[in-house]
Amino acid sequence: MSVTRRGLVAGNWKMHGSRTANAALVAGVRAALAGSSIGLGAQDVSPEAAQGAYTGEWSGAMLRDVGCSHVIVGHSERRARHGESDALVARKAAAALAAGLVPIVCVGETLEERDGGATAAVVGRQLEAVLAGCGVEAFRTAVVAYEPVWAIGTGRTATPEQAQEIHALLRGLIAARDATIGGSVRLLYGGSVKAGNARDIFAMPDIDGGLIGGASLKADEFTAIVAAVPG
Ligand code: PEP
Numbered sequence: 001m002s003v004t005r006r007g008l009v010a011g012n013w014k015m016h017g018s019r020t021a022n023a024a025l026v027a028g029v030r031a032a033l034a035g036s037s038i039g040l041g042a043q044d045v046s047p048e049a050a051q052g053a054y055t056g057e058w059s060g061a062m063l064r065d066v067g068c069s070h071v072i073v074g075h076s077e078r079r080a081r082h083g084e085s086d087a088l089v090a091r092k093a094a095a096a097l098a099a100g101l102v103p104i105v106c107v108g109e110t111l112e113e114r115d116g117g118a119t120a121a122v123v124g125r126q127l128e129a130v131l132a133g134c135g136v137e138a139f140r141t142a143v144v145a146y147e148p149v150w151a152i153g154t155g156r157t158a159t160p161e162q163a164q165e166i167h168a169l170l171r172g173l174i175a176a177r178d179a180t181i182g183g184s185v186r187l188l189y190g191g192s193v194k195a196g197n198a199r200d201i202f203a204m205p206d207i208d209g210g211l212i213g214g215a216s217l218k219a220d221e222f223t224a225i226v227a228a229v230p231g
Contacts, residue, residue, distance in 0.1 A: 072145075
């Protein structure tokens with residue numbers, strides 16, 4: 001039995017823009033994507049569910065309150081620059097789910113890890129931490145983004161075959177716990193996706209869309225990437 005998964009393309013604006021610039025960007029995206037469902041997402045969430053004295057943090061409930069439906073957790077920039085562990089990422093995913101947000105759980109290996117033949121072990125460990133912390137049921141809602149660190153913001157993208165290989169592995173790890181959820185979970189690829197390479201990447205059987213950094217800052221480029229999702 002084949003499963004139809006709805007495509008998803010998320011833009012990660014990072015710490016770019018201004019209210020004026022981003023208003024123009026949003027207007028451009030909305031005009032070009034009329035008829036598509038568009039949601040608002042955040043780039044991080046506190047692992048703490050209840051409000052309290054957590055300076056510099058925002059809870060899932062606060063994100064919901066300002067209209068977010070999705071949140072990125074475990075982006076490699078947070079893992080590398082802010083020392084986020086697999087366990088913390090799992091707690092953030094759990095907090096997002098508890099607040100009714102869709103967590104986009106990022107996993108990915110560094111170039112050193114890829115060259116050392118450790119890709120499967122690294123992404124497997126990162127995903128298993130979330131499976132252990134949140135349970136496989138989480139992936140009825142949660143999305144996974146495979147983002148090789150060496151491809152983020154570098155202009156060097158994984159080949160569609162390299163990305164597909166890891167997506168199949170991630171889907172297999174989830175399917176090993178629950179075949180139905182493994183078949184339905186949405187898996188995104190991220191790492192220097194552009195309008196020019198999106199179609200070939202998104203054509204792969206286990207890739208359901210993308211997490212887009214630099215190219216999401218230009219309405220034309222981003223909407224062309226969205227248009228490259230099959231179906
Ligand atoms: C990202 O930061 O998640 C990302 C994929 O960036 P870029 O598309 O710029 O490589």
